[in-house]
Amino acid sequence: MREGRQADTDRRRQRVATAIKNAAKNGTPISVSAIARQSGVDRTFLYRHRDLLGLVHAAELEPGQDPAAASAVSRASLQADLANEQARNTRLTARIQQLEKRLSQALGERAWRESGLGAPADMDELQRQITRLEQHNVELTAALEEARADLDAARAANRDLTRALNQRN
Numbered sequence: 001m002r003e004g005r006q007a008d009t010d011r012r013r014q015r016v017a018t019a020i021k022n023a024a025k026n027g028t029p030i031s032v033s034a035i036a037r038q039s040g041v042d043r044t045f046l047y048r049h050r051d052l053l054g055l056v057h058a059a060e061l062e063p064g065q066d067p068a069a070a071s072a073v074s075r076a077s078l079q080a081d082l083a084n085e086q087a088r089n090t091r092l093t094a095r096i097q098q099l100e101k102r103l104s105q106a107l108g109e110r111a112w113r114e115s116g117l118g119a120p121a122d123m124d125e126l127q128r129q130i131t132r133l134e135q136h137n138v139e140l141t142a143a144l145e146e147a148r149a150d151l152d153a154a155r156a157a158n159r160d161l162t163r164a165l166n167q168r169n
Helices: 002-026 032-039 043-048 050-061 075-115 123-168
Strands: none
Touching: 002 032, 002 043, 002 050, 032 043, 032 050, 043 050
């Protein structure tokens, strides 16, 4: 059974090769569909056998075809188009990566701000407020020290007066 399938595949491959040669010799248009029709095989047969598909594509590009049937597109122009599109693809890929990076940074900054962990936008006002509060803290500390000194002086005077009263009695 295996040998029968192999023999059938070989016969089909031979028919495809013959159809390609005949089409090139006769100047008939060469395409995957045309070669499949002429050889009596399904197009999927050609796609499953990459070497045959390569022969079909190579025959399509051969300049030996009939000038009336030949395409106005040359192999060199197709290669130039391919190179241009590959360069464009490279540029677009770089641009996409750049935009993804910018989007990631913007979303990260937004999440940071909305989480409350990020620095507020009005940093200057907060710095001024910190300075005012520090000055107020220094003033309150000085007033507290002065009040403590007055309290200590009042206590000392109170002790002296209490001692003087106690000595008289």
